[in-house]
Amino acid sequence: MKLHLTRGLLVSTALAAGLGAAQAQDATAEAIAKYREMLQDGNPAELYEMKGEELWKQKRGPKNVSLEQCDLGKGPGVIKGAFVELPRFFKDTGRVQDLESRLVTCMETLQGFDGAAIAKTPFRRGEMANVTALATYVATASKGMEFNLPQSHPQEKLMFEAGKRMFFTRGGTHDFSCASCHGSDDKRIRLQDLPNLTRNPGDGIGFAAWPAYRVSNAQMWSMQLRLHDCFRQQRFPEPKFGSDATIALGVYMGVNAKGAESAVPAIKR
Template sequence: MKNLLALPLATIVAGLATVGTAHAQSASEGIAKYREMLQDGNPAELFEMKGEELWKQKRGPKQATLEQCDLGLGPGVIQGAFVQLPRYFKDTGRVQDLESRLVTCMETLQGFNGAEIAKTPFGRGEMANVTALATYVATASKGMRFNLPQQHPQEKAMYEVGKRAFFTRGGTHDFSCASCHGADDKRIRLQELPNLTKNPGDGVGFAAWPAYRVSNSQMWGMQQRLNDCFRQQRFPEPKFGSDVTIALGVYMGVNAKNAESIVPAIKR
């Protein structure tokens, strides 16, 4: 103890910081290895299989499949569609992400009530089917690079809205998205928090959802992930497919340009 007290304060602080960094790196490596082990038997594959069945199955009042659903690259084309969403769709006159676009197809092609689906809690009824469909479609773009379009005025406007929403502080804790994801080298407990104001890297942030969450044995799409972020910020719960969730998706997706999609990922 005497020897320790004799050391300059700066030396002690530097030593403790080094130990802390080593522990953090060790924890991160451990989590990465844990995820790697689980990836071989990722339960998300079951949701992908369910999504493929739903895509090809005749369902709804019109007894039709979703095989003519246009996700931006033409009717029925799913490969490469996910890494270019959200984007503007002329038929709806708005920018849509994968999940909200799938609901549009379920409504127009199969006759489902899109408004009722949007009101359904995550993980239940047709909303659970939307998540499975999103997993199937997104998986078809695994390994591809994100390149969201920014040609249409609404796409550009949504990026700016998403950027503003990302940095807006509020709620009882005065949080914003940027409070957790606005700088490098942040973490909460053992969880690394990627910087989403820029390209965070392959398979990180936007490029990792939909993902299977081991902690609650659930498959989450980006809509549910954003919903949970709003909850943690103590903000009011956003409506499914609302403009603010789409705008945040555009902001993160454009920032993730050239990042490789690893969907379906696996999370804690």
């Protein structure tokens, strides 16, 4: 009898502990959500958006030209709705590009900047910092619009399949893949919920929320920087800016975000 009572007590205690942990996690998640909501009213990302708008309209570079004729997929100068359809195939470059790599193309062709030199510049420095501000400005113009990446061109379909394969490929010293953190529901690292990026609604708060302002380091992070840091955390070699690897992952996540509303500029931990 005592043995049965002891076992029952242990089971009850374990269940209570598990329930308590789950309730604590829910409370933490709710507190973080409220914290972000409070910050949203004075989101520092607005400063990057303003800088991006100034850069978009300013005549710059060796050619002393603005970016107001930059074609991001909706026609020269059209920014509204462009972000939620990127990455996509561009005929003039013959490749699939995301927002940031396309902006560098425009800076090169319209303004005369050295695109290769910009791509080699560390994030948050020089013209690369300007690319992040420009991306924030362009992306914000589509806030609230639904993602609908095109998949009609063969290269767009190829990049989706390549991105899907990369997402689930394990490797590096820790045998990680993107899916290790973002391949299923209800995962968390420290106090951060990890969205499931293989579907919606998870991708609606993942891919659909970058560029975003990161409170932990007081920096504006673009999607390219977010992916670079993911590669670093997986102990993979860091990819080059605008590489096919990062864009393929962007296509995969972007297609999975179909129908989700853009939350840019968001606030992240």
